[in-house]
Structure formats: structure tokens, C-alpha cells
Amino acid sequence: MENLASKYDGILQSGNLTKYILETSVYPREPESLKELRNATASYPMHFMGTHPDAGKLMGILLKLLNAKKTIEIGVFTGYSLLLTALNIPDDGKIIALDPDRKAYEVGLPFIKKAGVEHKIDFTESPALPVLDKLLEDPSNDENFDFAFVDADKHNYWNYHERLIKLIKIGGLIIYDNTLWGGTVAWPEEALLDPRRKKVRQDAIAFNNAIASDTRIEICLASIGDGFTICRRAH
């Protein structure tokens, strides 16, 4: 029988511990604009797709450590991770943000404007692959980005990886979200009943296996949010 608790209890499979972490170290220091965007998303369809705030906190620290200036985001939804990125890069930083769903982006846009960071965002209403291919047609984009965050159609993660690895600088980071898919990657296949969740589990397992043997990167599969695969381009 499918254990839906994992979806709501976080990857720790413990609602109390997830709540403790959020209430102790995340919510009290979450910027007001992010909190407002998160609250506005709560009444939007599929609101659970927003990046987990604890994972967002880690992403913010990594962006600062890296001094990231030029970034790519694949999968914007209402913009939690996008606003978080915009708040953690310098005033002249730029984010190429890609999503075919402009309506969801517009839910978060007022909070992005209020935070005064809209000028850092170049949103394109499109599936990501053709835009990445276009970027790669111009050699000046090779190794020109510090950071990328991927949180979109899970079956395309390897296709994104093959393109992002050329666009990201040596020493830069690519983060893939949902790579533990509620913990189900370690479950027996028959334990999952919903065919769509089953398919995403298979996509996540295939991606995790492929990335684990990619010698161009160092990886850390962090059990935060829904599973964050943090890749550092090594060469």
C-alpha cells in the first residue's frame, strides 16, 4: 500500500522532525517576500510543487559561497526558488528562467517586484530544451554560468544535464531537485500504486544511476527537501 505520509512528512518521513527544522531554523529567518510568495502559492493548484524552504536555505548558502552571478533555472512554477536565487546573487546578477507556464510565474511576480529583484530575471515562457540548445549555438555561452537549478519534467533531467554541463563553468554547481522522490527510489516497485508516481520514480532511479557514474562532476545526493543532487563541475 502506497505510503502517502512521505509526501507530507518530508524526506525524513517524520512530520515532527521536519516541522522542528522548519520552525527552528528556516521560517524565523525566511525573507518576508519569500514568505509572502509561499503563502500566496498555498492556495494555488499543485502548491506542493514549490521548492521546500529548508532545501531553499541550503541553495541560498551555496549561491553565496559560490559568488554566483549568472544562473539558469529550469522549472519556475510560482517562483519560490527563483525569488530565492534572485535574493542571493548580486544586483547585476542574471537568471535565465525557463518554464512553459507563465500563469504560475505571474502568481509570484508581484512578490518578486516588491523585493526589487525583477531586473535580475529573464523569464522565457518555453520548454527548456530548445532554449538551452539555442544558448549552446553561441560559443560565448560555453562555461559562462555559475549555477543551475533543475526542478521540472523529471524524464528530461539527463537531457538537461548533457546541456548544462557545457554551459556551467568548471567549479560551478548544478542542483537537481526531487531525486529521492519522497523516498520511493529505495522502495520495491510494487509498493507504489499510482502509475504517474511510479514513472517518476523510474525516471529518478535512471537519472541517479547515470549521474553517479559521470566523471565530469563531483556529486552529493543530499537528503533535504525531496532529495537534492548537488553536482560540482570538476573538469
Ligand SMILES: C[S@@+](CC[C@H](N)C(=O)[O-])C[C@H]1O[C@@H](n2cnc3c(N)ncnc32)[C@H](O)[C@@H]1O
Ligand atoms: C516542481 S515545479 C517547479 C517548482 C519551483 N522550482 C518552485 O520553487 O516553486 C515544476 C515546473 O516545471 C515546469 N516544467 C514542466 N515541463 C517543463 C519543461 N519542459 N521545461 C521547463 N519547465 C517545465 C512546470 O510547468 C512546473 O512549473
Ligand SMILES: O=c1cc(-c2ccc(O)cc2)oc2c(O)c(O)ccc12
Ligand atoms: O507531483 C509533482 C509533480 C512534478 C512534476 C511532474 C511533471 C512535470 O513535467 C514537472 C513536475 O514535480 C513535483 C515536484 O517538483 C515536487 O517538489 C513535488 C511534487 C511534484
